[in-house]
Amino acid sequence: AQSVTQPDIHITVSEGASLELRCNYSYGATPYLFWYVQSPGQGLQLLLKYFSGDTLVQGIKGFEAEFKRSQSSFNLRKPSVHWSDAAEYFCAVGVSGNTGKLIFGQGTTLQVKP
Amino acid sequence: DVKVTQSSRYLVKRTGEKVFLECVQDMDHENMFWYRQDPGLGLRLIYFSYDVKMKEKGDIPEGYSVSREKKERFSLILESASTNQTSMYLCASRPGSWAQHFGDGTRLSIL
Structure with missing residues (x-):
C-alpha cells in the first residue's frame, strides 16, 4: 500500500539557517510527489511538485526538493529560512489512476527562532 | 487564481445534529475532495467526487456522506454528529493536472 512518512514531527531552525x-x-x-505548506488557520498551499524529468525541482518562496528514487525520498530544502516560513509542511504522493487522490504524510511543524 | 471557498471557518454543533459543510470552487474542476485533518495524523480523505452526482469513498467515510448536485459545489454531511468528529475539515478541487487546490478549512466542534 502507498504511504508517506515524514520522520520529523517538529523542527526548529534559526532565521537565516538552512532547512x-x-x-x-x-x-x-x-510517483507523483508534492510538498504543501499550511500557515496557521489557513488551507494548504502547493510549494512544488515532481512528475518526471529533472529530479531537482524548484518551487515557490525559494524552496526546492530533490527526488531520489534509490532512497524513496523527496526532501524539501531552503538555503536560508525566513521567520515567515514558520508553518506546517506536508509531503504527499499521488495515487495512480484518474482520480487524483493524494496520500499525505503526518506533517512537520517548522518553528523559526529569531 | 483558483478559489476554493468553504462556507464557514468555525462551526459549533451539538451531538446528534445533522451538519452540512459546504465547498464551492470557481474553476470548473472535475474532481473535488473532502479531508479531515487531525494533529499527528496529517490529512485523511473522507470522500471525493469526479463528476456531478458521482462520488467515491475515501479512507475514512464512516459517519459521513456527500452530495454533488452541481459541478462547482461539493457538500459534506455528518448524518448524526458525534464528538469524535470534532476536527478541521478541508475541501480541495483539482483540474486536469495532479495538484489539488485547497480551501481555508472549517474548524468544527461537536459538543
Whole structure:
C-alpha cells in the first residue's frame, strides 16, 4: 500500500539557517510527489511538485526538493529560512489512476527562532 | 487564481445534529475532495467526487456522506454528529493536472 512518512514531527531552525525537511514514500511505480505548506488557520498551499524529468525541482518562496528514487525520498530544502516560513509542511504522493487522490504524510511543524 | 471557498471557518454543533459543510470552487474542476485533518495524523480523505452526482469513498467515510448536485459545489454531511468528529475539515478541487487546490478549512466542534 502507498504511504508517506515524514520522520520529523517538529523542527526548529534559526532565521537565516538552512532547512531540510525529510519525506519518504512507499509506492510501486514512479510517483507523483508534492510538498504543501499550511500557515496557521489557513488551507494548504502547493510549494512544488515532481512528475518526471529533472529530479531537482524548484518551487515557490525559494524552496526546492530533490527526488531520489534509490532512497524513496523527496526532501524539501531552503538555503536560508525566513521567520515567515514558520508553518506546517506536508509531503504527499499521488495515487495512480484518474482520480487524483493524494496520500499525505503526518506533517512537520517548522518553528523559526529569531 | 483558483478559489476554493468553504462556507464557514468555525462551526459549533451539538451531538446528534445533522451538519452540512459546504465547498464551492470557481474553476470548473472535475474532481473535488473532502479531508479531515487531525494533529499527528496529517490529512485523511473522507470522500471525493469526479463528476456531478458521482462520488467515491475515501479512507475514512464512516459517519459521513456527500452530495454533488452541481459541478462547482461539493457538500459534506455528518448524518448524526458525534464528538469524535470534532476536527478541521478541508475541501480541495483539482483540474486536469495532479495538484489539488485547497480551501481555508472549517474548524468544527461537536459538543
